[in-house]
Amino acid sequence: MAYDVIVDPGALEALPDLLAREARRPRFAVISDSNVAELYAGELVRGLAGQGLPAEIFTFPAGEAHKNREWWGRLTDGLVEGGFGRDAGVVALGGGVVGDLAGFVAATYMRGIPVVQVPTTLVAMIDSSVGGKTGVDHPQGKNLVGAFHPPELVVADPRVIRTLPRAERSQGMAEAVKHGAILDEGYVTELEEMAPALLAGSEEAVGTAVRRSVEIKGDVVSRDEREGGLRQILNFGHTVGHALEGVSDYSIPHGAAVSMGMVVEARLGEELGITQEGTARRLGRVLEGFGLPVTVPAGLSSSRILPFLRSDKKVRDGRLGMVLLERLGVVARGREWVHRIDGQRLEGLLNRAMGRNGPNPDLV
Amino acid sequence: MAYDVIVDPGALEALPDLLAREARRPRFAVISDSNVAELYAGELVRGLAGQGLPAEIFTFPAGEAHKNREWWGRLTDGLVEGGFGRDAGVVALGGGVVGDLAGFVAATYMRGIPVVQVPTTLVAMIDSSVGGKTGVDHPQGKNLVGAFHPPELVVADPRVIRTLPRAERSQGMAEAVKHGAILDEGYVTELEEMAPALLAGSEEAVGTAVRRSVEIKGDVVSRDEREGGLRQILNFGHTVGHALEGVSDYSIPHGAAVSMGMVVEARLGEELGITQEGTARRLGRVLEGFGLPVTVPAGLSSSRILPFLRSDKKVRDGRLGMVLLERLGVVARGREWVHRIDGQRLEGLLNRAMGRNGPNPDLV
Numbered sequence A, B: 001m002a003y004d005v006i007v008d009p010g011a012l013e014a015l016p017d018l019l020a021r022e023a024r025r026p027r028f029a030v031i032s033d034s035n036v037a038e039l040y041a042g043e044l045v046r047g048l049a050g051q052g053l054p055a056e057i058f059t060f061p062a063g064e065a066h067k068n069r070e071w072w073g074r075l076t077d078g079l080v081e082g083g084f085g086r087d088a089g090v091v092a093l094g095g096g097v098v099g100d101l102a103g104f105v106a107a108t109y110m111r112g113i114p115v116v117q118v119p120t121t122l123v124a125m126i127d128s129s130v131g132g133k134t135g136v137d138h139p140q141g142k143n144l145v146g147a148f149h150p151p152e153l154v155v156a157d158p159r160v161i162r163t164l165p166r167a168e169r170s171q172g173m174a175e176a177v178k179h180g181a182i183l184d185e186g187y188v189t190e191l192e193e194m195a196p197a198l199l200a201g202s203e204e205a206v207g208t209a210v211r212r213s214v215e216i217k218g219d220v221v222s223r224d225e226r227e228g229g230l231r232q233i234l235n236f237g238h239t240v241g242h243a244l245e246g247v248s249d250y251s252i253p254h255g256a257a258v259s260m261g262m263v264v265e266a267r268l269g270e271e272l273g274i275t276q277e278g279t280a281r282r283l284g285r286v287l288e289g290f291g292l293p294v295t296v297p298a299g300l301s302s303s304r305i306l307p308f309l310r311s312d313k314k315v316r317d318g319r320l321g322m323v324l325l326e327r328l329g330v331v332a333r334g335r336e337w338v339h340r341i342d343g344q345r346l347e348g349l350l351n352r353a354m355g356r357n358g359p360n361p362d363l364v
Helices: A015-022 A034-050 A069-081 A096-108 A122-128 A158-163 A166-183 A185-200 A203-223 A230-235 A238-247 A254-271 A279-289 A302-310 A343-353 B015-022 B034-050 B069-081 B096-108 B122-128 B158-163 B166-183 B185-200 B203-223 B230-235 B238-247 B254-271 B279-289 B302-310 B343-353
Strands: A004-007 A028-033 A055-060 A089-094 A115-119 A133-138 A141-148 A153-156 A319-322 A325-327 A339-342 B004-007 B028-033 B055-060 B089-094 B115-119 B133-138 B141-148 B153-156 B319-322 B325-327 B339-342
Touching: A004 A015, A004 A203, A015 A034, A015 A153, A028 A034, A028 A069, A028 A096, A034 A055, A034 A089, A055 A069, A069 A096, A069 A133, A069 B069, A069 B133, A069 B141, A089 A096, A096 A115, A096 A122, A096 A133, A096 A141, A096 B141, A115 A122, A122 A158, A122 A166, A122 A203, A133 B069, A141 B069, A141 B096, A153 A203, A158 A203, A166 A185, A166 A203, A166 A230, A166 A254, A166 A279, A185 A203, A185 A279, A203 A230, A230 A238, A238 A254, A238 A302, A238 A319, A254 A279, A254 A325, A254 A343, A302 A343, A319 A343, A339 A343, B004 B015, B004 B203, B015 B034, B015 B153, B028 B034, B028 B069, B028 B096, B034 B055, B034 B089, B055 B069, B069 B096, B069 B133, B089 B096, B096 B115, B096 B122, B096 B133, B096 B141, B115 B122, B122 B158, B122 B166, B122 B203, B153 B203, B158 B203, B166 B185, B166 B203, B166 B230, B166 B254, B166 B279, B185 B203, B185 B279, B203 B230, B230 B238, B238 B254, B238 B302, B238 B319, B254 B279, B254 B325, B254 B343, B302 B343, B319 B343, B339 B343
Parallel strands: A004 A153, A028 A055, A028 A089, A089 A115, A115 A153, B004 B153, B028 B055, B028 B089, B089 B115, B115 B153
Antiparallel strands: A133 A141, A319 A339, B133 B141, B319 B339
16 A cells, blocks of 8 residues: 554554654644544644644544535535645544544535545554545445545554454454455464454454454555446455444444354355355354354345345446455455355345355354 | 556447457446436447446435535445455546536545446546546535545546536537646637537537546646645636635535636736736637636635635645646746745735736736
């Protein structure tokens, strides 16, 4: 990638120094949500002032519900009214929602000003702060409005993870397991071994996982900045995962949905004879080690899930595109990075992959 | 540039063929304003249907007043409600306002879908459709919100220019003269000779000017996509020009403002000993040949213009950045592409450049 990712316990304290040295701008707009701003924004602004760098804090109410065009507009107004020029920089301080919204403000302010992503949740460190996706939700769908706007710098402090609820750490690990599943079996094994330490929020274990995940994702993204080809493999587990989120009206958290999605997609690959037998079972065991669900709740039948799959962004000519594994750590590549699955076959396949045709011993 | 610019009399009629061949998409959203849609959009959609390509028209009320976030939101909603996917394409059919607004919709729809720019005014053909700038206005300033989103293809039909009012053609030529002024003295001479034909809307003359301007601008833009360096030379005449627009509350049209701006900036360069003597006079003669104003109206004093200059986006540490010519066709390059002019000196210089210290025989 064209930008640095600094993963360092204590990086948040050192952030004013880092910004002054690595991403210096005459003025900073620190964008954060109501929760995170209270914890870290004041200190950051004082630290920047100590470096002679003026900064102002702009906040929005925490929660995905505020990742919308209205708040994008209000934050933009704040920057305009504050007289921020093209030479200003944005610091996105918070979780995935902050990164997406603040990133989109930066992407569209005077046709784009630099943004430094400072993820403060595990899933943001592991995944969303790297790759340049920014955007807001639309009443009719998540992330329908947005832009690719790679950050100038990413600064992750594994130390802050310890202060978060265990459930957040658990959710955050789904994407890390995915990174291993698509490109590095050894990383999957390593995550399995580190699971207790990761769940406890050990800064060493978190640092190791964030570094390796960023390395894997960064490598994929740098080879395909805009999702035309290779980058699609990052969608492993997400085709079914997004459908599960949709059908549950987003009551299933993203990490849990991706966890179940990966197991179902691995099982589906096995049904198709593309994925090595036993891959779904192994993947399920690792995910369960992080307290993540691997079996789709009985209430979510394939007949409810299918319409969401059929409206997936990757549908072409009625055929669903799905990333399938060859085996753990290796994506199966056909003519494209996604496999085209005929709409007609999908229901039967999905039922079998979800273990809905009698007991399925593979799904733990 | 990474995209083609087709300049051809009759190109508008051939547009469905061109799109089917050069920018084929399973579905098109034709975005246009209320005036242009009435003239050309129906035929385009019928033509696309004839190629088996479904297209829908989305319009907004004509005029810069509607180039705002509200209409960007409404047009985006239209695409979402119409079920347009990531594989759809936008056709921006109209003048500069349409290109900016439709381009920004495309730039931010699902993190960016391709746009084909089909400029239907002379200034859009000569200048704004090439370069990838898109965006909307903010109550506090023009183009404060936007993105760089290069088009997939630009299609210009010089034949439509004949149907426009002579004043629109006159305004459109200011940017063409600028292209010659910064990079090609021969083109300035050619424009001077073609002036009557251009003002009459001759499709040959218009085609020649559009082709040459696109070539010059495209070359600059391809070497500096995001305005960090060389691209700044396209701002020649625009520092003073923008200030004149602002101080007149945008009652001075852009072309007229740039015309006066170029003459004042050339004169200012002469005052500084940077620009060859006589350049402003020559430039003024060419611009007058297109019916463009070259003298700042007496009501606009330097004391009214200065505050606008001082809030220019290119001000750094209180010093204004201005592109200056060495001579016609050659930009004077110092340490940067812009020359830094001290705030203290500006008023005196501006007064002399505007010919406000007694008669100034150089300014015609």
